[in-house]
Structure formats: structure tokens, C-alpha cells
Amino acid sequence: MTKQTILVINCGSSSLKFALIDVATKEESLSGLAQRLGASDASITIKFNGEKQTFSLAASYNHQAALAALIEFLQTNSLTQSIVAIGHRVVHGGEMYHQPTLINDEVMAQLKSLSNLAPLHNPANIQGIEAALAAFADLPQVAVFDTAFHQTMPNKAFLYAVPQQLYKEHSIRKYGFHGTSHYFVSREAATMLDKDIEALSLVTVHLGNGCSLAAIEAGQSVDTSMGFTPLAGVTMGTRCGDIDPGVIFHLTTHCGYTVEQVDTMLNKESGLLGLSGISNDCRTLEDQALEQNNPQAKLALDVFSFTIAKSLAAMTVSLSKLDGIIFTGGIGENSDYVREQIVKQLAVLGVAIDPELNAQAIRGKSLNIATAPSPAVLVVPTNEEWVIANQTHQLIQG
Numbered sequence: 343m344t345k346q347t348i349l350v351i352n353c354g355s356s357s358l359k360f361a362l363i364d365v366a367t368k369e370e371s372l373s374g375l376a377q378r379l380g381a382s383d384a385s386i387t388i389k390f391n392g393e394k395q396t397f398s399l400a401a402s403y404n405h406q407a408a409l410a411a412l413i414e415f416l417q418t419n420s421l422t423q424s425i426v427a428i429g430h431r432v433v434h435g436g437e438m439y440h441q442p443t444l445i446n447d448e449v450m451a452q453l454k455s456l457s458n459l460a461p462l463h464n465p466a467n468i469q470g471i472e473a474a475l476a477a478f479a480d481l482p483q484v485a486v487f488d489t490a491f492h493q494t495m496p497n498k499a500f501l502y503a504v505p506q507q508l509y510k511e512h513s514i515r516k517y518g519f520h521g522t523s524h525y526f527v528s529r530e531a532a533t534m535l536d537k538d539i540e541a542l543s544l545v546t547v548h549l550g551n552g553c554s555l556a557a558i559e560a561g562q563s564v565d566t567s568m569g570f571t572p573l574a575g576v577t578m579g580t581r582c583g584d585i586d587p588g589v590i591f592h593l594t595t596h597c598g599y600t601v602e603q604v605d606t607m608l609n610k611e612s613g614l615l616g617l618s619g620i621s622n623d624c625r626t627l628e629d630q631a632l633e634q635n636n637p638q639a640k641l642a643l644d645v646f647s648f649t650i651a652k653s654l655a656a657m658t659v660s661l662s663k664l665d666g667i668i669f670t671g672g673i674g675e676n677s678d679y680v681r682e683q684i685v686k687q688l689a690v691l692g693v694a695i696d697p698e699l700n701a702q703a704i705r706g707k708s709l710n711i712a713t714a715p716s717p718a719v720l721v722v723p724t725n726e727e728w729v730i731a732n733q734t735h736q737l738i739q740g
């Protein structure tokens with residue numbers, strides 16, 4: 343079988359994930375993560391040939407430095423020759439981009455113009471594309487959008503109740519994000535449940551640094567919790583999620599804050615970090631709440647779980663029935679505590695889980711943790727990189 347290796351670059355809000363995926367064999371020959379570990383520490387971990395290697399990066403972490411280290415590793419290990427294309431995660435596609443798109447100068451200019459719609463993400467995505475264009479000028483580069491999967495939402499779900507001209511003239515509407523993840527785990531769920539995706543009504547719950555839920559009816563996204571930007575919806579690591587827009591007017595008009603200060607506060611200093619005053623990292627907060635009895639950490643996790651449970655119940659309004667709930671993302675895949683806190687607030691929907699199965703569902707294990715007659719509650723590791731590799735490959739094949 344001919345090798346069809348795609349390099350996938352997923353520049354996130356605070357880390358960079360990457361993978362070399364052969365779409366013909368489904369083999370992931372290399373994968374890894376680059377991230378800032380603390381105020382004075384940053385590293386890149388590369389898993390290659392079954393072995394994990396970690397290299398330090400300059401403490402002033404940025405995606406360019408991480409990508410330079412990745413590209414050097416690929417060159418040193420003679421891995422560049424096999425790559426046929428590069429797939430990039432791009433978070434916001436605006437009204438213009440619904441399908442995987444071959445990147446050229448015009449597309450780059452348009453992507454840059456979308457940066458202010460996803461300030462934590464699109465600028466980072468563009469850094470990844472620019473580094474890859476410089477290193478692999480002759481290879482096709484494809485943008486795969488987080489927003490694409492949610493294009494099937496009906497207008498009652500994506501329109502805001504504001505004057506119509508805001509949608510018509512300024513494209514103000516709900517877009518939704520994490521689309522590749524919601525798509526991937528819903529298909530994995532169909533396989534696990536041994537059902538056709540067309541026959542299923544699901545709520546997917548992606549809980550990572552960014553968190554969003556989607557209502558998926560017959561395989562299509564019909565509602566989602568994020569909005570015009572990835573700031574909306576449930577409580578997140580550093581983002582506030584839904585908030586009365588009146589708070590922004592009040593802070594800027596009466597409390598002396600500039601618009602930029604409020605923007606930074608709501609995107610980078612809120613969520614679990616803002617509420618706890620300790621950390622945006624769920625592991626740290628669980629340790630503080632459960633081992634150290636820290637009330638602020640407990641409160642942050644309570645607000646987090648409550649907003650997710652409420653949003654999950656809201657998602658069911660768009661479904662004809664509820665066959666299953668799927669937890670994914672770093673928190674959804676690993677935190678039995680958060681899953682338990684969410685599910686115990688969903689008794690009215692008949693949702694119940696087995697505590698022992700819940701405790702077993704960690705570190706990449708796919709498991710149905712529900713107890714009959716509850717709808718299925720699945721823990722499914724996401725794989726955004728696999729979806730991006732596949733869609734990139736399909737596009738370059740024509």
C-alpha cells in the first residue's frame with residue numbers, strides 16, 4: 343500500500359499538538375505536544391517509534407519555537423520525504439469557510455481577517471501555517487475548520503435575537519467550535535453502540551481548555567453551546583462562558599475598565615482560573631478541592647459542572663430522544679470527579695452511571711459507564727488530528 347502521510351498541526355490556545363498520520367494504514371508514526379509548563383519552563387514531547395522524547399524549549403514559549411523544534415526533529419529523522427500534505431486546524435472559518443480549504447495567499451489574507459473572532463486561536467493557527475509554509479513550500483497545505491461541522495444547525499439555533507442587519511451585514515451569528523472533535527466522537531460512539539449514526543440522538547461534551555457541547559441528531563450538529571466566538575457557553579479553563587452582556591457595559595461605562603481590559607479578563611483570567619484564584623488546570627483544582635479541602639477550588643469545580651449539566655439539558659431540546667452522552671477532551675476523558683458531578687445533576691433525564699466504571703474510564707480508554715436503563719454515557723478519547731488528516735487527504739486526492 344502506498345504511504346499517504348499527512349503532517350497535522352493543531353496550534354491551540356495554550357499548546358501545540360501534532361501528528362504524522364498515514365491515512366492509508368491509519369498508522370500514527372509520530373505524535374506529540376508542546377506546551378508551557380510553568381513560568382520558567384516549556385517543553386516539546388515527541389512520541390516516535392513507540393518511544394517518548396522530551397526536549398526543553400525556551401521558557402518564553404511560542405508556537406514558532408515549538409514548530410522549529412518539530413521540523414528539526416522531522417528533518418533529523420528523515421521523516422520529511424514521506425509527507426504528502428499538511429493539515430492545519432483553524433478554529434474560526436467565519437461565514438466564508440465551511441469545507442477543508444487549500445491554503446493560498448488569498449485564503450491566508452482572509453484567515454488573518456478572521457483573527458479577531460477567535461483571538462486565542464486563529465492567530466496561533468496562522469503561526470502554524472506560516473511556519474509550515476516556510477519549511478514545506480512545495481507541499482499542499484489545507485485548513486480544516488472547527489466551525490465546519492456546525493454548519494448544519496437550523497437558523498433557530500444559530501441566530502441571535504438581535505436586529506437582522508447584524509447577521510446580514512456583519513455575519514453576527516452562532517458558529518460553534520470543536521467541530522472535528524464532536525464529529526469524531528459521535529462516529530466512535532455509533533461504533534461502540536453498534537448502531538448506525540443516522541439512528542442516534544447524542545449530546546457530545548468536549549471538556550478541554552476550551553469546553554463545548556453539541557446536540558447531534560442523525561449525525562448532524564443541530565445545536566452547540568459556543569457562539570460567535572469560543573468565549574460563549576459553559577465555564578472553561580480561563581474563559582467565562584455565557585455572561586450577561588450588560589456586565590461588559592457596566593464595567594466599561596461605570597467601573598473604569600477599557601474594552602481591552604475586559605476582553606483580556608473574560609478570555610484569559612476568568613473560568614476555573616478566575617473563580618478559584620488558583621489555576622485553570624482541572625488536575626490542580628481537583629487536588630486542591632479533594633485533598634486540601636480548598637473551598638475556592640471546590641466552588642470553581644461546582645460552577646463548572648453546574649453550567650455543563652445545564653447546557654447538556656438545553657441540548658436535549660434539539661433532539662428527538664436521548665440515546666447517549668459522550669464525554670471527551672482532557673477533562674472529559676480523565677476526570678471521573680467532573681463526570682460524576684455533571685451526571686448527578688441529570689437525574690431528571692434518567693441519566694445514571696456506575697461509579698466503578700466511571701473510575702476506570704481514564705487515559706485513552708473508551709467505555710460505556712452508564713447503568714441500565716439510563717441513556718448510554720460514553721467516555722471516548724477524541725482525535726482531532728485523525729479527522730484533519732483524513733479531510734486533508736480527501737481534498738488533495740480531489
Ligand SMILES: Nc1ncnc2c1ncn2[C@@H]1O[C@H](COP(=O)(O)OP(=O)(O)O)[C@@H](O)[C@H]1O
Pocket residue numbers: 354355356357549550551552579622623624625626628671672673676677
Ligand atoms: N487526569 C486528569 N484529571 C483531570 N483533568 C485532567 C486530567 N488530565 C488532563 N486534564 C485536564 O484537561 C485539560 C486540558 O485538556 P486538553 O483537551 O488536553 O486541552 P486543549 O483544549 O488545550 O487541547 C486541563 O484542564 C487538564 O487539567
Ligand SMILES: CC(=O)OP(=O)(O)O
Pocket residue numbers: 354355356433463488519520550551552553572
Ligand atoms: C475552540 C476552542 O476552545 O479550542 P481549545 O479547546 O483548543 O482552546
Ligand SMILES: [Mg+2]
Pocket residue numbers: 354550551552671
Ligand atoms: Mg482542545
